[in-house]
Structure formats: structure tokens, C-alpha cells
Amino acid sequence: MSKTNAAFMSGVPELLLLSLLAREEMYGYQLVRAIRVVSNEAFKLAEGVVYPVLHALEEKQLIKAKQRLHEGRTRIYYALTAKGKTRLKELTTTWERVSGGVAATLNAAEVAHV
Amino acid sequence: MSKTNAAFMSGVPELLLLSLLAREEMYGYQLVRAIRVVSNEAFKLAEGVVYPVLHALEEKQLIKAKQRLHEGRTRIYYALTAKGKTRLKELTTTWERVSGGVAATLNAAEVAHV
């Protein structure tokens, strides 16, 4: 019931970041664009969302940062740790349980309506 | 990252309640059990979750309460309003966008990994 109607988003930024970083290491600004593209524009997470989550993930040692220079500009690349992989599996399982449960409930409601 | 690891739940209680009440009017205690059953045990929302959401939905006039007596016991039945139906459609659409976006991202990550 936020103004911008951002329901169903809890845990999603974390899941998206971990799953993208499971592919290859990436930096924050790149992740912001990748999320938009890979999700088919379903998600447009602003930098103000992505960076704090990255910092939290790093603090929990789910990802690890490596600073690199690219054309005179600093980029901070993040890579998944072993701990991060475990967490990604957990989150994926939870996601499947939740989305399965919602689907089951919505279908039940639909069936009852026909 | 709550202790109980309840990710992906934002907006879910509201969606579940509205979609169950779209079937037929129900009372709080009944909804608590129905959510457990219909979701195939995916969700076990406690009464302390369900009742406050019902009150919030009522205040927003998405559902309407009718008190009834059943074997000497008071039950408060809730029914979806027209406004509630609209909200349910909105929420369902949002849910589909989010779950579709997550699926797309998870698949992309998986494909890249093979």
C-alpha cells in the first residue's frame, strides 16, 4: 500500500542480484541495467535500491568486492561467495514455495468461480 | 533477513485474503485455516497476521464485515466489495508481472550457467 504500489518486492532485489552474480561478476551500475533487461522491464530498480543491497550482501559475506579501473573510472565488481551460493539456493527454494502457494490459492479461487 | 526468513511475503497476505473472499464470504478464523489448506501448507499465517490485515482492508473499504451468531458464538464474516474486486485485479496483475520477472531472471541465470 505504498504510493508507488510496490507489492511483492520483499526479498526480490536480493534474489535478483544473487542470481545475476551467479552468472558472472558485475558492478553496481551494470547490475542496475541488467536487472531491467533480463527481467523484460518487469523490474526497474533504481541505484538507491541496488547499492544498499549490495553493501548488505557484502557485509554478510554473500558477495565479495574487487575494485578495478576501467578507462580511468573505478568500478567495483562483485562476485558470489560460497556462502552466497548457499543463500541463493535457499532463496530460490523459498521463492518457489511462495510462488507455488500463491498460484495454488489463485487457482483455487478461480476454479471456485467457474 | 528476518529471523524467521520470511522473504517474498510483502503483499501476499492481502492477495490471499482478497482472492479467498472473492470466492465466498468467510470469517477470520476460517480464513486462517483456509490459507493453510488452499496454499498446500505453503503459508501458515497466524491470526496475528490475518486479523490486522482484515481490519486494514475493511478500513479501505475493500471488504465489508457482517456480524453473525453461530451456535452462541460471534463470527465476523467478510465479503469483497466492488472496490475490493478492482484491487484484487490490480494485485493479481502486479503479482504476474513480479513472478514473471523473477522467473525470467532465474532462467536467464540458469541458461548462462549451462
Add this chain to the structure above:
DNA sequence: ATTTATACCTATTTGTTATAGGTATAAGCT
């Protein structure tokens, strides 16, 4: 010289879920 794109960042607001209590009646058990 100015704007746009890149690349990073934080503080604050918001509000919802979950927990942990609590009350009261009816029914079932010993």
C-alpha cells in the same frame, strides 16, 4: 562550455509482516 552518461553513495520515509502476547466461550475429557 554545457549536457548527458557513467559510476558511485547515503539518509529518510514508509508500512507491512511477524511475534508475542491477551480475552472469552464451547466442547471434550478425566
Add this chain to the structure above:
DNA sequence: AGCTTATACCTATAACAAATAGGTATAAAT
């Protein structure tokens, strides 16, 4: 008669994460 379980409702507080709205600085493009 006394105790426990099931039914049926409730609230206060904690906890936390997402979104907004800012902000800085360099490189490239106009």
C-alpha cells in the same frame, strides 16, 4: 467438577527492507 483443547476474536511492538530523493565526481558528447 475441573481441566484442557478448540474456537473466535483482538492489539502492541519489533524488525526490516524497499523506494524515494537527494548527493558527488569523472568522461564523453554536443
